[in-house]
Amino acid sequence: QLANERVAYFNGKIVPESQVLIPFRDRGFKYGDAVFDMTRTFGHKIFRLQEHVDRLYKSLAYLKIDPQLSPKEMIRLSEEVLERNLHLIGKNEDYWLGQRISRGVGESFSGTENAGATVIVECSPLPLKHRAPLYRDGIDVIVPSVRRTPPDAMSPRAKTHNYINLVLADLEARAQDAEAWAVLLDQDGNLCEGLGSNVFIVSGDRLLTPRARFVLPGISRQHTIDMAERIGLPFAEADIDLYDAYTADEMFLTSTSLCICPVRSINGRTVGDGAVPGPVTRQLIDAYAKSVDFDFMGQYLSHLS
Numbered sequence: 001q002l003a004n005e006r007v008a009y010f011n012g013k014i015v016p017e018s019q020v021l022i023p024f025r026d027r028g029f030k031y032g033d034a035v036f037d038m039t040r041t042f043g044h045k046i047f048r049l050q051e052h053v054d055r056l057y058k059s060l061a062y063l064k065i066d067p068q069l070s071p072k073e074m075i076r077l078s079e080e081v082l083e084r085n086l087h088l089i090g091k092n093e094d095y096w097l098g099q100r101i102s103r104g105v106g107e108s109f110s111g112t113e114n115a116g117a118t119v120i121v122e123c124s125p126l127p128l129k130h131r132a133p134l135y136r137d138g139i140d141v142i143v144p145s146v147r148r149t150p151p152d153a154m155s156p157r158a159k160t161h162n163y164i165n166l167v168l169a170d171l172e173a174r175a176q177d178a179e180a181w182a183v184l185l186d187q188d189g190n191l192c193e194g195l196g197s198n199v200f201i202v203s204g205d206r207l208l209t210p211r212a213r214f215v216l217p218g219i220s221r222q223h224t225i226d227m228a229e230r231i232g233l234p235f236a237e238a239d240i241d242l243y244d245a246y247t248a249d250e251m252f253l254t255s256t257s258l259c260i261c262p263v264r265s266i267n268g269r270t271v272g273d274g275a276v277p278g279p280v281t282r283q284l285i286d287a288y289a290k291s292v293d294f295d296f297m298g299q300y301l302s303h304l305s
């Protein structure tokens with residue numbers, strides 16, 4: 001094991017990450033035939049592991065992959081992997097903590113002769129320094145021409161390893177602006193989801209987010225909705241087209257790592273009056289921080305160089 005090397009769970013054992021080697025015939029590599037989920041820590045404490053593992057098992061059920069571990073065992077392994085890696089990060093740093101499960105090695109496309117699932121539980125440091133400017137300046141969103149995979153082709157509600165649709169969106173957005181964040185439209189031209197994130201707008205006194213059918217049911221998305229209800233903010237799932245986006249008062253993205261992060265512009269147009277964050281976003285950031293007992297925005301901003 002290399003000095004300061006993290007460990008991960010890999011097919012039955014906890015080993016140094018350099019020993020997590022996947023055969024090239026693994027179906028996760030060949031076809032993206034795999035699922036994953038990912039939570040984070042706040043001050044080294046895990047955020048909603050049960051809900052992330054519940055979503056993981058729904059993704060597994062959607063693809064009919066049997067991990068040969070119960071959700072309870074997956075939770076225990078996740079906690080153990082985190083525990084064994086915590087000494088490698090500073091007090092002001094946190095981890096992503098995730099599970100990755102493929103159908104395993106398969107010789108032929110339709111072959112079911114594979115030897116069983118490949119299971120990995122791993123953690124990696126959150127990119128706090130890299131993403132800190134997003135909290136100071138806001139995210140610049142670009143809507144690429146590539147549309148989100150429609151639910152009748154492959155459900156965006158399952159968190160699979162098939163991210164090619166989002167990779168293409170990211171390539172297109174970053175060709176325009178290296179720091180931009182892609183937010184895709186669905187097949188009907190409504191805002192859908194961003195690269196690894198859900199999107200919300202504030203329009204008048206209402207908080208809106210795209211309908212559940214078209215997006216990954218983000219744990220942070222749901223947490224934000226719960227928060228809005230607690231604060232008494234009118235909320236709805238809705239069709240949000242580019243007119244709605246261009247005339248919104250505020251916009252923000254949610255995800256495990258970002259929690260809630262303000263958007264500054266969309267397709268080069270300033271959102272609302274350009275305040276980052278706007279008043280409603282600020283209110284939700286504060287409520288979110290309070291609910292997890294952790295000032296995530298302060299943590300990001302403290303990593304500005």
Ligand code: PMP
Binds near residue numbers: 193195197219256
């Ligand atoms: N949409 C997609 C496509 C994602 O990959 C993610 C991040 N995992 C999200 C939304 C946000 O989900 P969560 O809040 O659970 O991280």
